[in-house]
Amino acid sequence: MPACAQNCSASATRKPREVPVPLCYPFVIVSAPPSSAKNYRWNRVNYSRTRRVIDIWGFFLLILFYRWWDSKKWTYRSGDSEENRSRRQRMRAIWTRETMLELGPTFIKVGQLFSTRADLFPKEYIEELSRLQDEVPAFPYEQVVEIVEGQFGKPIPQVFQFFDPTPIAAASLGQVHRAQLHSSEEVVVKVQRPGLEKLFNVDLGILRGIAQYLQNHPRYGRGGREWVPIYDECARILMLEIDYLNEGRNADTFRRNFKDSPEICVPRVYWRYSSPKVLTLEYLPGIKISNYAALEAAGLDRRSLARIGARSYLQQLLNDGFFHADPHPGNIAVRHDGALIFYDFGMMGHIQPGTKEKLMDTFLGVAQSDADKVIDSLIELGAIKKNADRVPIRRSIEFLLTNFVNQPYSMQSFNFAELTDDIYEMAYEQPFRFPATFTFVLRAVSTLEGLGKGLDPDFNFMDVAQPFADQLMAVNSEFGMRELLNQLGQQVGQVSSMTVNLPRRIEQTLERADRGELRVRTKSIETERLLKRLNSAAIGGIYSVLLAAFLICSVVLYTADHILEAIAAFGLAGLLSFALGRVLLRLQRIDTDLQ
């Protein structure tokens, strides 16, 4: 049996002990459920669907209002500067995070998912949403009993020899209790929050409506933002997260991938005691990776822990293509012998073999500083739309290539978080659609870098990655040479066939020109904008004439004592002036774009 599997299963082979399980271990899980149980509305038994619709749409409409308000120069009393806008943006992002917390589990999870979508939200939001921690109250033991007994169809004492009524941790989706099986194995039992599936179904139904609204919105739905597919992806991930059998399967795969590594520990799944809402895992206590004082008191080497974490991630990303998508400090602990324990396998990232190859193309493009090649590979990856405007994208990619790749940076000074920040900023400004995997990788690696720096201020992800990178570059340069020769061969072929075909094509073109059949198609963004401006100006003109006509009508009708008709005409004039206002605003926007 491999070292880790042996170690991890130590508790399984321990001699049966007297019940109850002693709760004072040298290594005790430090997270505890929040004691002050705030009375969240979503947690109430009599929380109606209608109320939920109002709460969620209210939140969403307020966001839209704030966006409109913040876009107006005159709302900045101390001046419309970059700094003031960013401060306001930060304030809104904090408010969004707090409201999502209030709205409960679905929104906590959606927020955590959105914190990886730098292509959809500004940087401030991404930063705030990634701070979205589950701070929800634990649910009472009576409900735990009801769920566990409902899932297994028998009373708790028949399933477990001991079951601790106090959870060791409570999160938005469920809570974790310690227990002991009749075979004396010590386990933890993850019990899903009651009513979660129902809440998810209601919330996702409402969110679908919002996604559809955004999709059809003239402003938010344009520019390639496909809100309904984004919603579908989120809903799929969320529904998977509340299927504990899926989490169990992920834990098994992860455990298998690290079976030969004594540095990494993954709890074993007890399938006989697991169901979609209850997951029973081997009890693996440890010190939270961010509890530096306890780590030092236990004589553990922080520097080596940081390196183990980074190495394990490189293995996940580059070898296994299966990685823990949420490596926050709550999900990693350290065992007494310095091995890392991973918890929570609800959200895992997969890198498909096809994607790996396309990513290699991107790497090759980056290594050759070929912005066009990078763009082509990103189109292949689905990160950029086929018909996107290449000019601004090329500019951004060239910027990244010059600043991060071509610079004679030393591996020591390379800061992954900084690069991620730049990619995020660029992604928001350009029409990128990051595939979820890509952003998961970015987020996982920068979270890990933060964890590493906390453990060891001199930690650098790239130090650990260097041997992997060297290996990759060696393969790449060989691949690059082959690729270069291939390309050269292809180009020679193309040139020769072009030379042969050229006279015929010129002749054909000239013939069509003679016949007056030659059509020239050009696309000018400026012209399109000018046309839009003309169109809006024409509509504005019509509205103005109609407005004047209705106003005159209402005055004439009023003087002729047709009061009701006069009011109706005046009302129509009011509507027209509103429409005219919108047209004028649109014109103003087009003018700004043209400048």
Ligand SMILES: Nc1ncnc2c1ncn2[C@@H]1O[C@H](COP(=O)(O)OP(=O)(O)OP(=O)(O)O)[C@@H](O)[C@H]1O
């Ligand atoms: N096998 C285990 N052995 C010991 N403690 C565990 C084990 N699994 C989980 N825990 C403890 O319970 C905590 C919560 O576990 P986990 O993150 O799996 O729950 P969760 O409900 O999925 O949380 P979240 O909703 O944040 O994803 C962990 O941080 C850890 O402290």
